[in-house]
Amino acid sequence: MINNRDLSWLTFNERVLQEAQDKSVPLMQRLRFLGIYSNNQDEFIKVRVANIVRLSQIKGKKTPRFSGGYTGRELLPLVNAGVYSGQKKFAHTYTEVLDEMEQQGIYVINEKQLNRRQKQFCRDYFSSVVSQRLVPLILKKTTQIPFLQDNNIYHAVKMTSGKNCKNPRYAIIQIPVSSSCPRFIVLPSVKDRNDIIFLDDIIRLCLDEIFFMFNYKYISAYTFKLMRDAQLTLDDDISKSLIEKMEDGLQNRLHGQPVRLIYDKEMPDDLLDIIATKLRLKGNEGLDAGGRYHLMRDLMKFPKVRPDLESKSPEPLQHPDIKAFSSILKVISRKDILLNYPYHTFNHFIDFLREAAIDPKVESIYITLYRVAERSKVINALINAAKNGKRVVVLLELLARFDEEQNVEYSELLQKEGIKVIHGANGLKVHSKLVLVQRKDRGYAYIGTGNFNESTAQIYGDFGLFTSNSQIVADAAAVFDFLLNTHKHFSFKQLMISPYYMREQFEALIKQEIKNAQNGKKAYIHAKFNSLTDEDMISLLYKASQAGVEIRLIVRGACCLQPQIKDQSENIRVISIVDKYLEHARLAIFHNDGDENxxxxxxxxxTRNLDRRVEVGTPILDKKIKETLKEFFNIQWSDNEKARDLTIFGSNEYVEKEGNTPCRSQMALYDFYKNLNK
Known part of the structure; x- marks a missing residue:
């Protein structure tokens, strides 16, 4: 039995929504979980739902099948129902959180609830900050609708000179959200009260200042957002560079086919009809009636007016073997170092690059970049290395979804600084997290599970291994040699590399556990992933279960494997942990007759990771680090506060507590690493 990936993903996002519903979570963090849920849902619609829509239009014998055996036509209504159900739960939860915020003196008010002082503040704010950013677009029935961008919110405006006017006037205004014009504005308020207003409502208040030149008696505005197909298509013009193709592709994405129009359910039918018609959305296809506000991912940036109601994270720890104002390269030359973010500080990685950038004996730095921070210290360190005469080679993946534009900009910046930038192997996305530093005396490698991004490293749980092991360093050099010379093929002594060897190596490790179990030996597989959807790997895990291999899996997101099926997966248990940090680390432990791999x-x-991407995995050779990772897994497996049991598909029931000992694994892991420092 294989579960459907998209339906499974929807159940994952419901676990995110559960965090917003959990009253043990700090109140303002619950609001931010609503923003995370909304952002996830929007990306799902633009990527996955858009893909299902495309494939559902294919007819005949070549009709593609999705996981679980569904055709696009069978799957689409199920996915749409899941999205709709989730939106209803979101709206209910949002109302509940707002009610609780009001009990704490935090009020989200609209333009009709402002007092005189607040109205004047809003009009002054509109005049000084907002008005110059507005470009009102007049809608006419006889003309094409001006282009509406994805990822923005708009007001649809209706003006009439009377209640029964036959010739209304219509307009559209983009709500200009930016870092200098935020979605939420803190208003002047009385003591012990915090009033906040949506930017949308300030614009509603000031409609008379925007459309003063028109003769109308009634004017109203209704928010909507448009979601477009996010597929990025690159043309085959061989005369264009990849950068040029990317820039064209990004422009084409902006003009992608509309997938869904989400609008205020109070919007008048005639106004909705003119917008939907001009967007070529037929009938009710792709039309979703919603509430007064949209693009609720902005809740992640809600003002921090009450720090006491925010989630507090402890200070990241220094690794016990890395001392301040001392050489990291010297430490790595003596022993392997494992970092586990966000429990350990990401500054260790930044310091590693900075030291390499100025060390006179370092000759070259090679790195793969997928997603980096907006003002990246990693990019700065690489530029510094180039200025210090090091050879710097950067594999910058341009096809990191929704980060493509920033990566194009960084690519151009790095090249201006004299850094060699490559954009990966033809037809393969480079998703690996790999660094190679070549010093005159020896080489150093870093293999990670997460991006080289100091911002996300504060909230993503990831591993990173520093090593100077000669075989791993040689393998890392071979990976970069392949990326620079894709016509060559290499063998690797230690590293797992996809798309060439990783699948076969994991299959061999599972088959060895099966063989050991069949021979009456102890056998187990403990693994942690973001997603588990490859059908061949799932089938092999089912065979392992049937052979008696004990399998424990921690899967944060989509999981197509169904545990606890009689005669198929009885020896498999799966849990999912959703908590304040995003569980992003990937880990696999094979018992191997007592000598764990x-x-x-x-x-x-x-399938995409194993067959269509350049990925890197590393064995853990240091015995102490092996024990650390085994304890890491045991702590997470013991979670009985934030872990959900995935035995019943879609139920998202919390793991039952055994005994009276509570375990919230993310907090327990911090204490575990803190104790290692003593």
Whole structure:
């Protein structure tokens, strides 16, 4: 039995929504979980739902099948129903959170609830900050609708000179959200009260200042957002560079086919009709009636007016073997170092690059970049290395979804600084997290599970291994040699590399556990992924279960494996942990007759990761680090506060507590690493 990936993903996002519903979570963090849920849902619609819509239009014998055996036509209504159900739960939860915020003196008010002082503040704010950013677009029935961008919110405006006017006037205004014009504005308020207003409502208040030149008696505005197909298509023009194709492709994405129009259910029918018609949305296809506000991902940036109601994270720890104002390269030359973010500080990685950038004996730095921070210290360190005469080679993946534009900009910046930038192997997305530093005396490698991004490293749970092991360093050099010379093929002594060897190596490790179990030996597989969707790997895990291999899986997101099926997966248990940090690390532990094989890797067990991407996994050779990772897994497996049991598909029931000992694994892990420092 294989569960459907998209339906499973929807159940994952419901676990995110559960965090917003959980009253033990700090109140303002619950609001931010609503923003995370909304952002996830929007990306799902633009990517996955758009893909299902496309494939559902294919007819005949070549009709593609999705996981679980569904055709697009069978799957689409189920997915749409899941999206609709989730939106209803979101709206209910949002109302509940707002009610609780009001009990704490935090009020989200609209333009009709403002007092005189607040109205004047809003009009002054509109005049000084907002008005110059507005470009009102007049809608006419006889003309094409001006282009509406994805990822924005708009007001649809209706003006009439009387209640029964036959010739209304219509307009559209983009709500200009930016870092200098935020979605939420803190208003002047009385003591012990915090009033906040949506930017949308300030614009509603000031409609008379925008459309003063028209003769109308009634004017109203209704928010809507448009979601377009996010597929990025690159043309085959061989005369264009990849950068040029990317820039064209990004422009084409902006003009992608509309997938869904989400609008205020109070919007008048005639106004909705003119917008839907001009967007070529037929009938009710792709039309979703919603509430007064949209693009609720902005809740992640809600003002921090009450720090006491925010989630508090402890200070990241220094690794016990890395001392302040001392050489990291010297430490790595003596022993392997494992970092586990966000429990350990990401500054260790930044300091590693900075030291390499100025060390006179360092000759070259090679790195793969997928997603980096907006003002990246990693990019700065690489530029510094180039200025210090090091050879710097950067594999910058341009096809990192929704980060493509920033990566194009960084690519141009790095090249201006004299850094060699490559954009990956033809037809393969490079998703690996790999660094190679070549010093005159020896080489150093870093293999990670997460991006080189100091911002997300504060909230994503990931592993990173520093090593100077000669075989791993040689393998890392071979990976970069392949990326620079894709016509060559290499063998690797230690690293797991997809798309060439990783699948076969994992299959061999599972088959060895099966063989050991059949021979009456103890056998187990303990693994942690973001997603588990590859059907061949799932089938092999089912065979392992049937052979008696004990399998424990921690899967944050989509999981197509169904545990606890009689005669198929009775020996498999699966849990999912959703908490304040995003569980992003990938880990696999194979018992191997007592001599455990342990790996960390950038790849999930998904077909795209194993067959269509360049991914890197590394064995853990240091015995102490092996014990650390085994304890890491045991702590997470013991979670009985934030872990959900995935035995019943879609239920998202919390793991039952055994005994009276509570375990919230993310907090327990911090204490575990803190104790290692003593």
């Amino acid at each position: 342990i790996y960390i890797m950038s790849a999930d067990w998904m």
